[in-house]
Amino acid sequence: MKITLRLEEDGQESQSVEIETEPTQILHSIADKVAKDFDTDVEDVLQCLAETRGHDSGNTSVAEFFGDERRLYRLRLVCITLHFEGESATRRFHASRTWREVHRWGCKRFCIAEDACPNLELRDGGVEGLLINENQKIGKVHGCKNVWLVAPGPEQNGK
């Protein structure tokens, strides 16, 4: 059976992927393929699919999930470009993900030491940009949002 998944960003369709699959395959295997094509993670794809069908198990079979109905689905994701010390990387996230998850992904992506990672801040638009509360969800994003992982400078004290 053929399934078409379309990526929707900022209210606009940006790309689509067609997948030929067996009805007995589990949803996770489709999500895995789509995640690579759309520069995102399997969990974000499954979250999008769960929204459309109220089903959140990656172990559900393709036939069970899609049934005989339409096999065209839109995945609504947001685009984040993360910068760190001259490097940058782009990934798409489900809007309900928190900024903390973006931060953690960045640490892995830029090979930042585990003990250094939690001592970085996320800033919007530049190294001196607006501070981001990492407990907050990403929410709506216009275009691809540029965010910086920043190590704060030393602070003077009297010891």
Add this chain to the structure above:
Amino acid sequence: MANDNFLDRLAADIESAAFQNGVDQKLWELIALAGTALDVRIAASDSAGYLIRLDCTDYWDQAILGQFIDCQTKQCVPSAWPQGSGIFQQWIKYSPGNLFICWDQDRGGISRHSEWAFRKSWQKKTNQLVSYLEFIHRLLWLPQYGYSRRSA
């Protein structure tokens, strides 16, 4: 006249996009404003917040004086101050009778380290108020500063 300039500058920084961003992001919240004194609730990594009174007398010419205060009584008492490791205590002095923020951009710290006054470090960033709040936020969120999270 000079007093008006201080107040205008303070008002502009309260209305700035950077201050409002902190409110929108739930990093801090302005609870009360009386003259040059601001009571601001600031979030901590353990989800509970602290109330800090910022005395912004002669704003910009002078550093801000920050003191944590009790949410109910609005008094500066040791129990209202965040606690932490020895590293944390390099900045936050919470022993009874000696409550102050030991930082080169806080007036309480500067009064104990007169050599800091000449540097005017609080003028390094154009928005003194946001710079101060971001510093306190950092102390309460980043593990390297050693803040002790409170149990629920």
